[in-house]
Amino acid sequence: MSETAKVLLDGQECELPVITGTENEKAIDISKLRDKTGYVTLDTGYKNTGATTSAITFLDGEQGILRYRGYPIEQLAEKSNFLEVSYLLLYGELPSASQLTDFTKRITRHTLVHEDVKKFFDGWPSSAHPMGQLCSLICSLSSFYPESLNPNRSQEEVDLSIIRILAKMPTLVSWIYKKSIGHPLIYPNNNLDYVSNFLFMTYGMRTEDFHVDPVIVEAMDKLLILHADHEQNCSTSTVRLVGSSQANPYASVAAGVAALWGPLHGGANQKVIEMLDQIQNDGGNTAKWIEKAKDKNDPFRLMGFGHRVYKNFDPRAKIIKEACDNVLNKLGIHDPILDIAKQLEEVALQDPYFVEKKLYPNVDFYSGIIYRAIGFPTEMFTVLFALGRLPGWLAQWKEMREAGQPIGRPRQIYTGEVKRDYTNIATR
Numbered sequence: 001m002s003e004t005a006k007v008l009l010d011g012q013e014c015e016l017p018v019i020t021g022t023e024n025e026k027a028i029d030i031s032k033l034r035d036k037t038g039y040v041t042l043d044t045g046y047k048n049t050g051a052t053t054s055a056i057t058f059l060d061g062e063q064g065i066l067r068y069r070g071y072p073i074e075q076l077a078e079k080s081n082f083l084e085v086s087y088l089l090l091y092g093e094l095p096s097a098s099q100l101t102d103f104t105k106r107i108t109r110h111t112l113v114h115e116d117v118k119k120f121f122d123g124w125p126s127s128a129h130p131m132g133q134l135c136s137l138i139c140s141l142s143s144f145y146p147e148s149l150n151p152n153r154s155q156e157e158v159d160l161s162i163i164r165i166l167a168k169m170p171t172l173v174s175w176i177y178k179k180s181i182g183h184p185l186i187y188p189n190n191n192l193d194y195v196s197n198f199l200f201m202t203y204g205m206r207t208e209d210f211h212v213d214p215v216i217v218e219a220m221d222k223l224l225i226l227h228a229d230h231e232q233n234c235s236t237s238t239v240r241l242v243g244s245s246q247a248n249p250y251a252s253v254a255a256g257v258a259a260l261w262g263p264l265h266g267g268a269n270q271k272v273i274e275m276l277d278q279i280q281n282d283g284g285n286t287a288k289w290i291e292k293a294k295d296k297n298d299p300f301r302l303m304g305f306g307h308r309v310y311k312n313f314d315p316r317a318k319i320i321k322e323a324c325d326n327v328l329n330k331l332g333i334h335d336p337i338l339d340i341a342k343q344l345e346e347v348a349l350q351d352p353y354f355v356e357k358k359l360y361p362n363v364d365f366y367s368g369i370i371y372r373a374i375g376f377p378t379e380m381f382t383v384l385f386a387l388g389r390l391p392g393w394l395a396q397w398k399e400m401r402e403a404g405q406p407i408g409r410p411r412q413i414y415t416g417e418v419k420r421d422y423t424n425i426a427t428r
């Protein structure tokens with residue numbers, strides 16, 4: 001007999017089904033609770049609420065486990081590449097050689113963006129934040145593909161939109177960077193692989209002169225894989241929620257970019273470097289800043305530390321920390337903020353405040369040091385997170401659509417005034 005949960009409300013017993021996931025995660029299915037009892041559940045910040053079932057990513061925060069479609073993140077980061085991982089997330093299985101060739105060809109064919117997109121850059125002030133630009137650019141792509149507005153499109157048409165977004169994203173991101181430094185925009189070179197092409201458009205001028213260090217390509221590829229999906233985080237839930245109203249994929253992904261921008265989510269990678277710079281400029285006394293992070297009356301938090309679901313090491317942070325050492329060594333860079341980051345980590349991991357609250361370095365703690373070594377300005381870091389997260393957003397949007405999930409519409413518990421009659425106070 002299948003498991004159930006019993007809720008006792010107003011003396012009445014209500015039986016609710018229990019759902020068990022493939023990794024034995026348990027949930028009480030409350031979808032009929034209000035119909036049966038008149039009650040809803042309240043969970044501000046969704047700390048204890050499963051918003052969907054999903055077959056894409058498995059995360060066990062207590063054990064520090066992360067798997068895409070069953071494959072451990074450590075194995076994918078070491079042996080796979082970003083496009084193969086994107087295919088895996090989107091279609092559920094690793095591609096055969098011919099499937100990967102076909103997927104790569106399709107993406108390569110769509111790397112150009114409409115020439116009129118360049119005009120958007122003329123309207124923004126030079127100080128415009130890259131995330132604001134990215135959000136607008138992605139959403140505006142829907143205007144160049146009006147057929148994408150139709151929610152009842154065929155699977156092939158939907159798939160073409162997914163390919164287009166994946167293909168154009170590196171072009172848009174590199175153009176945002178080029179504009180920020182006042183350089184001419186570079187068109188894609190489709191003889192290069194996805195990551196090299198992105199680096200070419202970002203740092204290259206002419207194909208003949210372009211040389212990219214394989215160490216940088218490998219590091220970038222690894223970072224993109226590690227960011228590719230993370231189940232129902234703030235931005236991914238936003239993509240699914242916006243998509244559930246049958247909004248087109250460009251608009252849904254743009255909403256994800258907006259959600260990612262915040263410093264508590266993807267925006268933390270920029271804030272980590274700003275914090276490390278600040279600590280260095282202040283003399284590098286890490287103990288002082290750890291004390292500030294613990295002080296409830298001080299708004300300072302240790303950026304890149306703590307996570308809603310990881311109560312153990314974030315497995316991505318472990319890989320990135322190692323990659324960070326490798327990249328800096330191979331490029332012959334000594335960045336003093338890496339020493340500060342390591343000191344902070346060492347002190348925090350022994351401090352009872354961080355130990356008791358199970359606060360560990362997260363994905364954003366070391367990634368920025370690699371981006372900085374590659375040559376990206378700090379304001380670009382969250383855009384690079386978005387570049388990596390894109391296949392995850394698209395896979396989750398696709399899964400939600402294919403499952404025919406209903407529009408997302410939470411309830412609330414009203415705490416405002418009860419009914420009162422209008423009197424004209426302003427003119428009395």
Ligand code: CMC
Nearest residue numbers: 264265266268293301302303304305306307308357362363
């Ligand atoms: N520094 C100091 N104290 C912290 C920190 C931190 N970085 N993170 C959490 N705490 C404390 C917090 O004050 C609270 O203490 P208390 O129980 O005494 O009130 C306790 O730990 C639990 O924190 P919370 O804010 O209630 O936990 P949350 O799950 O709502 O927030 C978080 C998670 C990631 C927003 C938070 O840890 C944080 O603000 N970290 C810094 C920002 C950051 O690095 N964000 C990137 C997250 S990883 C990338 C991604 O996928 O988004």
